[in-house]
Amino acid sequence: MEITRSHIENVRRVAKDKGISSPTSEQIREAIAQFYDSEDAEFNTADIPQIVDILLAQQPPQPLGIFSELSIVVAEEEKHNLVAETAQQIGVNLVASEIKQIAQGIASGFDSREQLFNEVTNAIVAFIEYRIGAQSDTLKDAALRIRAKLGEGNSATRDVFHAIRQDVDSTNTDFKRHLEGITALFTIPS
Incomplete structure (x- = not known):
């Protein structure tokens, strides 16, 4: 042939x-x-x-731990750049320390660009979900502390108003007693 x-x-x-x-x-x-x-x-x-x-x-078999020629190996600096660019594209603002934290959690080897993109996107989403959860917990704690303070304030305010009410009632009673005494002086005996 x-x-x-x-x-x-x-x-x-x-x-x-x-x-x-x-x-x-x-x-x-x-x-x-x-x-x-x-x-x-x-x-x-x-x-x-x-x-x-x-x-x-x-073809000779690929030894374990070595990436084949189809795999994509990404260096740390490239991961940082990918995280920053992807976050910007999806409208998420990250500071340098957050970018570094996310990039460190991303693997270095991928079978395809799609897998790499999905890994970066999922890492950003997971970080945002964590950050929102942490902020939500902080806000819930703050709300509980505020409610507790308001409760203490309401109790103290209630006590003050109760004391004022007692003072007013006592003053009214004293005034009525004095008024009765004064009225008795002006009463003409029959």
Whole structure:
């Protein structure tokens, strides 16, 4: 079978899509020859996925902890920039310390840009939810303290008004007693 440059490029394109970075022309020829074990066979583009599977099987396995060429590795400074830009795009104002705190909680390796974007966005949302919750708790505590002070103030005010009321009642009683005494002086005996 004659293997043309076009056959090799078609296989190479699909191989790159499946994660094989740069298969050599010789590797591709060997995979095609292995797939078509007959010299009389003709190349068919429908067979390219199976040929690429042969190429994949020939690839050495990736050691654990090492990212493949498809993975995205993000440095700390890049994470800071991504957090700042994403926060700005979604209308969230963050100070430098908050950006740093969020970026430190984000992983460094991702399988796709979409995964990276989702991780950054989710980290910002989680931080905002935490901040709102903390502010809400602070406001609830402040409201409870204010209510307690108002309650103390109401009790003290109530006590003052009660004392004033007693003073007024006492003064009225004394006034009536004095008025009766004065009226008695002006009474004409019959």
